[in-house]
Amino acid sequence: MKPYPYSKPTPTLNWLKPCATLFLFAFTIFVSAAAISASGEAATKNKVLYIGRFDHTIPNQTRFTWPNSAIAFRFEGTQASIAIASPNKMRFQVNVDGKIKDLFVKAGEHQYTLANSLSNGKHTVTLTRLSESFTGIAAITSTPIVDGILLAPPSPAKNKLLVIGDSITAGYGVEGESEQCGYSIESSNAQKTYAAITANNLNASLHTLAWSGIGVWRSYGEQKPVNPTITVRNQRVLADDSNSKWNSALYQPNAILINIGTNDFWEFKNPNLVAEQYKKHLQKLINTLRQDYPTQPYYLIVSPMLGGEKRDSQKQILASFTNSNIAVLDLGKIEPEDGLGCHYHPNLTTQHRLATKLTTRLKADLNW
Numbered sequence: 001m002k003p004y005p006y007s008k009p010t011p012t013l014n015w016l017k018p019c020a021t022l023f024l025f026a027f028t029i030f031v032s033a034a035a036i037s038a039s040g041e042a043a044t045k046n047k048v049l050y051i052g053r054f055d056h057t058i059p060n061q062t063r064f065t066w067p068n069s070a071i072a073f074r075f076e077g078t079q080a081s082i083a084i085a086s087p088n089k090m091r092f093q094v095n096v097d098g099k100i101k102d103l104f105v106k107a108g109e110h111q112y113t114l115a116n117s118l119s120n121g122k123h124t125v126t127l128t129r130l131s132e133s134f135t136g137i138a139a140i141t142s143t144p145i146v147d148g149i150l151l152a153p154p155s156p157a158k159n160k161l162l163v164i165g166d167s168i169t170a171g172y173g174v175e176g177e178s179e180q181c182g183y184s185i186e187s188s189n190a191q192k193t194y195a196a197i198t199a200n201n202l203n204a205s206l207h208t209l210a211w212s213g214i215g216v217w218r219s220y221g222e223q224k225p226v227n228p229t230i231t232v233r234n235q236r237v238l239a240d241d242s243n244s245k246w247n248s249a250l251y252q253p254n255a256i257l258i259n260i261g262t263n264d265f266w267e268f269k270n271p272n273l274v275a276e277q278y279k280k281h282l283q284k285l286i287n288t289l290r291q292d293y294p295t296q297p298y299y300l301i302v303s304p305m306l307g308g309e310k311r312d313s314q315k316q317i318l319a320s321f322t323n324s325n326i327a328v329l330d331l332g333k334i335e336p337e338d339g340l341g342c343h344y345h346p347n348l349t350t351q352h353r354l355a356t357k358l359t360t361r362l363k364a365d366l367n368w
Contacts, residue, residue, distance in 0.1 A: 046143045048073045049153040052207055053237045055244060062140040065133035065239045067170050067190035068208035071140065072126040077148025079116040080125055085109035087136035091185045095126040109141055124154060130190050132170050133211055133239035157205035159368055162253035163195040164234055167212035168305060169259050173342025174351055181342040192348060194331065195257065197355035202368050207251055209234045215263035217281040223267070230260055231285045248292035254366055256293055258285070259301035265310045279317045286321065297365065302330040304346055304354060331357045
């Protein structure tokens with residue numbers, strides 16, 4: 001395995017002075033947000049559905065960091081745009097009536113066209129963040145700007161999943177051509193992971209709490225823990241903000257998927273120590289999650305990037321947690337015929353194969 005990018009201090013956003021029209025839209029967000037909770041998933045008065053973890057505490061800003069965070073809205077007209085502020089370049093996905101395209105936003109605050117030249121009628125738009133949390137805090141700074149009228153927002157999905165993981169779940173290098181490429185926002189895509197593909201297959205809402213290089217005990221390259229673990233970050237609305245506390249009542253998933261351990265096992269010179277610490281801290285993560293989700297089923301996923309003794313050790317540890325509502329899933333590992341994504345990560349072939357198995361299992365277990 002190769003090094004991952006780690007947390008850097010989030011650059012201060014240089015908000016541009018809005019024009020009168022943009023101020024009006026931003027003011028609408030502020031008034032609408034006052035009617036909802038400080039963060040979370042809700043269909044609001046500004047006629048936008050938020051999917052994922054969003055912070056509404058700062059006037060005129062709806063801030064978010066986690067990959068696969070999305071907003072969705074409906075409108076009648078021919079075109080739609082929105083204002084987004086970002087500390088640097090980020091990758092988004094735009095879905096207009098089922099047609100998907102990329103949107104790369106640049107540093108600063110700008111208005112972006114999401115759809116244009118459509119037939120004059122009713123349309124649904126979903127904007128999804130693909131870039132990881134360490135690329136910084138993005139903010140929606142206007143309501144959707146349309147040439148017609150905003151309609152009632154899409155209904156929240158009935159089925160809900162929460163997935164907790166590392167680079168595999170965040171889509172690191174999934175669109176890369178080989179193991180030789182390094183990290184880039186162009187080759188990383190959170191919507192092309194086993195978790196997102198499964199959620200789409202099952203028409204389920206998805207909260208993705210994933211950070212490349214992270215572990216439950218230690219992160220990649222660390223002999224001893226230095227950076228915040230996934231147990232710490234998963235309790236936050238904004239992944240790199242220790243003051244940003246998540247309210248679990250805002251999203252109660254039907255199932256929790258945990259795919260963490262690749263980075264805990266990055267170095268294996270002392271197998272007993274690694275196994276002991278991994279088991280201890282995984283138990284802590286599960287205990288923390290159970291405080292918020294006490295009755296839901298949990299699925300512990302064997303890392304597809306681990307092999308040999310590391311894989312055997314992880315599987316043995318995961319098996320020790322099984323009970324009536326905790327199951328272990330071995331969805332498979334990267335196979336030679338699959339090829340590789342950047343830095344030896346699962347590519348599209350592997351991710352789709354994992355998703356097929358996961359979809360089948362969840363559909364059977366959850367009666368979806």
